[in-house]
Amino acid sequence: MNWKITAAAVGAALLASTSLASAEGELQIYNWGNYTSPEMIKKFETENNVKVTITDYDSNDTALAKIRQGGHGFDMVVPSQNYIPIWIQEGLLLESRPDEMANFKNVKEDLKNPEFDPGRHYTVPWAMGTVGIVVNTDVYKGPINTWGIIFDTPAELKGKVNVVPEMTDVIDAAVLYNGGKKCTGDLEILKKVRDTLVKAKPDWVAMEYGTIQKMGSGDFAASSDWNGSAMRQRLANPAIHYAYPKEGFVMWSDNIAILKDAKNVDNAKLFLNFMMDPENAGMNSAFHRYANGIAGSEAFMPADMKGAMEIEVPEELKSIAVPSQTCAPEVQELYTKIWTELQK
Known part of the structure; x- marks a missing residue:
């Protein structure tokens, strides 16, 4: 953003004292x-004369730890909805009031007042999806709609299964597989979860995020995964299929927010408003292949996303979908203990 200084006599001093x-x-x-x-980023840069730099992270925990340390230099972050209350409670996000921005009218009605960010004072929708399973059906011909692919791996897939190492996703899946409820504090269920994970791990070939590349290359034949990633894999190889586990699956969203210690607040606010424009949100979805929470964005998304089973949960499976939520601190601590043991 270019700013003009009209009062030359006080310009330097005034400018130095403001965020501009x-x-x-x-x-x-x-x-x-x-x-x-x-x-989409190039469009924003051109329209606003702003140079955007994207730095990647691989998990919610990685991002949270980095920002907690301070001195990071970032302006914006994209946490999952179950982590956003933690970010807000710890004072890591700026109350930027997206709800007062011009394009807020485009946010879908059922997403304007989410539990994780009441009234949308901090966040703007980025993407939304599900956690399920991808399988190369050239390698495995049996039923794939079960977390048993991961936790009781069929012989044909042993040594060929990957697990995306997002802690909450993996433990939630194991909880559902063992008949529990997300964020359970039931110690009996969590012991079963721990035993399930430890027993299953020797049958896995990896715990990595790079599923799009490695499912495509054949390094992995199955993986826990997110639906947009699964669609990108299927478009590259029709033998790769996504499944909603019959034991239940989590529905989630990621949302972009401004950091409390951001240096470029004005440009960050511009970007929040930019992302609530249907064309821009649709352009982003066309790349990452997830749905988003912006009404009218579908018109700017590829035709092959409309009705795609990875994007639209079948009606008959919606009853086993579990909304993502923030677990109680004591439950999160138990999850972390299980996860730490799994990493050994």
Whole structure:
């Protein structure tokens, strides 16, 4: 953003005392890898004369730890909805009031007042999806709609299964597989979860995020995964299929926010408003292949996303979908203990 100084006599001193001095020309976004449309970013840069830099992270915990340390230099971040209350409670996000911005009218009605950010005082929708399973059906011909692919791996897939190492996703899946409820504090269920994970791990080949590339290359034949990633895999190889586990699956959203210590606040606010425009949100979805929360964006998304089973949860499966939520601190601590043991 270019700013004109009209009062030359006081310009230098005034400019140095405001956020406008540090806002000019730059925007630093900290986001999940392979999740931001280069075309959409170029459009924002051209329209606003702002240079955008994207720095990748691989998990909610990585992003949160980095920002907690301070001195990071980022302006914006894209946490998942179950982590956003933590960011807000710890004072890491700026109350930027997206609800008062011009394009807020485009946010879908059922997303204007989410539990994780009441009234949308901090966040703007980025993407939304599900956690399920991808399988290369050239390798495995059996039923794939079960977390058993991951936790009781069929013989054909042993040594060929990957687990995307997002802690909450993995433990939630194991909880559902063992008949529990998300964010359970039931110690009996959590012991079963721990045992399930430890027993299953030797059958896995990896715990990595790079599923799009490695499912495509054949390094992995199955993986826990997110639906947009799964669609990108299927478009590259029709033998790769996504499944909603019959034991239940989590529905989630990621949302972009401004950091409390951002240096380029004005440009960050411009970007929040930009992302609530249907064309821009649709352009981003065309890249990452997830739905988003902006009404009218579908008109700007590829035709192959409309009705795609990865994008639209089948009606008959909606009853087993579990909304993502923030677990109680004591439950989160138990999850972390299980996760730490799994990493050994």
